[in-house]
Amino acid sequence: MYKSLDPLLHNELRLKIMSLLISIESAEFNFLLDETKATRGNLSAQITKLAKADYITVNKSFKNNYPLTTCKISAKGIDAFESYATALKTYLGNR
Amino acid sequence: MYKSLDPLLHNELRLKIMSLLISIESAEFNFLLDETKATRGNLSAQITKLAKADYITVNKSFKNNYPLTTCKISAKGIDAFESYATALKTYLGNR
DNA sequence: ATAAACAAGTTTATAAAATAAACCAAATAA
DNA sequence: TTATTTGGTTTATTTTATAAACTTGTTTAT
Numbered sequence: 001m002y003k004s005l006d007p008l009l010h011n012e013l014r015l016k017i018m019s020l021l022i023s024i025e026s027a028e029f030n031f032l033l034d035e036t037k038a039t040r041g042n043l044s045a046q047i048t049k050l051a052k053a054d055y056i057t058v059n060k061s062f063k064n065n066y067p068l069t070t071c072k073i074s075a076k077g078i079d080a081f082e083s084y085a086t087a088l089k090t091y092l093g094n095r
Numbered sequence: 096m097y098k099s100l101d102p103l104l105h106n107e108l109r110l111k112i113m114s115l116l117i118s119i120e121s122a123e124f125n126f127l128l129d130e131t132k133a134t135r136g137n138l139s140a141q142i143t144k145l146a147k148a149d150y151i152t153v154n155k156s157f158k159n160n161y162p163l164t165t166c167k168i169s170a171k172g173i174d175a176f177e178s179y180a181t182a183l184k185t186y187l188g189n190r
Numbered sequence: 191a192t193a194a195a196c197a198a199g200t201t202t203a204t205a206a207a208a209t210a211a212a213c214c215a216a217a218t219a220a
Numbered sequence: 221t222t223a224t225t226t227g228g229t230t231t232a233t234t235t236t237a238t239a240a241a242c243t244t245g246t247t248t249a250t
Contacts, residue, residue, distance in 0.1 A: 001133040001209095005107045011237080012100045019186045029198070038096040042238055044200055060199095065246060067198050085190035088183060091114045095180035096238095106208075124227070137209055139229055160217060162227050 005091075008053055009084040013038055014046045018081050021056060021073040029069040047071060055080055103148055104179040108133055109141045113176050116151060116168040124164040142166060150175055 009015055016036050021027055033043055047069075050056045055077035059070045073081075104110055111131050116122060128138055142164070145151045150172035154165045168176075 001108050001111070001131050001137070003107060005110075007236090010105070010107065012098060012105065013096050013237085015186050016096070019188065023188065033198095036096050039239065040199060041201080041240075042096070044198095045238080048200090065197095067245080069199070082190065085187045088187070091110050092180045092183070093114070093118065095177065102207090108208085128227095134210060135228060136211075136230080139227095140209080143229090160226095162216085164228070 004087045006080055006084050006087075008049065008055065009080060011046070013042060014050055015084075017043075017046060017050065017071070018055065018073065018077060021071060022078060022081055026070050026072040029071070032071065050077070053080075099182045099185075101175055101179050101182075103144065103150065104175060106141070108137060109145060110179075112138075112141060112145065112166070113150065113168065113172060116166060117173060117176055121165050121167040124166070127166065145172070148175075 009018060013036060017032060020032065020035055029043070029047075032038075032047075033040060036043060038046075047056070047058060051058045051071075053076075054074055056071050056073050059072070061068050061070070104113060108131060112127055115127065115130055124138070124142075127133075127142075128135060131138060133141075142151070142153060146153045146166075148171075149169055151166050151168050154167070156163050156165070
């Protein structure tokens with residue numbers, strides 16, 4: 001089958017992350033953790049995948065001495081998300 | 096993460112099959128093969144999964160002496176598809 | 191000052207899923 | 221009658237997702 005749905009976005013956790021980031025300037029790791037109810041390991045893994053594809057940028061700093069990971073969607077990520085939304089619609093018909 | 100997207104439908108090939116069946120009374124194996132461009136093996140496997148979940152019914156007969164597999168979406172399948180579409184929309188925002 | 195508990199992630203190992211490749215039975219063609 | 225084609229199914233491999241274990245450093249209690 002020729003794939004029209006970006007496999008990177010066609011995963012619930014990654015899609016949720018992107019869906020949050022697209023309307024939230026940027027988000028901290030723990031915020032995403034709370035919103036998604038994912039495990040830390042899984043969240044970390046999926047953030048890494050999105051970052052490797054340059055769909056998001058990840059900034060590492062410190063807050064109160066603790067590591068702080070902040071994520072932000074990129075222009076490429078926004079494009080991919082929009083394309084994904086468009087492609088999906090062709091499957092859903094009028095719904 | 097709590098899953099809100101039915102994993103059975105959240106796969107491009109199965110989604111495509113369902114998307115075709117929902118607007119086509121019924122479809123023959125070769126029709127689905129042609130529309131999806133999947134391999135026969137993969138198509139067979141995914142049809143089996145959808146059938147096991149009672150999302151579709153599968154009828155086996157013969158046409159011109161050759162085996163003929165016909166698929167039809169079920170009421171349960173329609174419901175699942177509609178729910179999936181609704182759930183997805185929460186991820187896509189206004190798009 | 192040391193040890194135990196906690197924070198914020200990352201890495202690794204396992205389970206599950208998707209897919210391609212190989213196979214099969216029956217029909218037709220050479 | 222052997223070879224090829226049709227219409228699939230089954231098996232084996234690869235990929236992906238996920239949970240469990242680990243790491244690095246911090247804070248709290250002793």
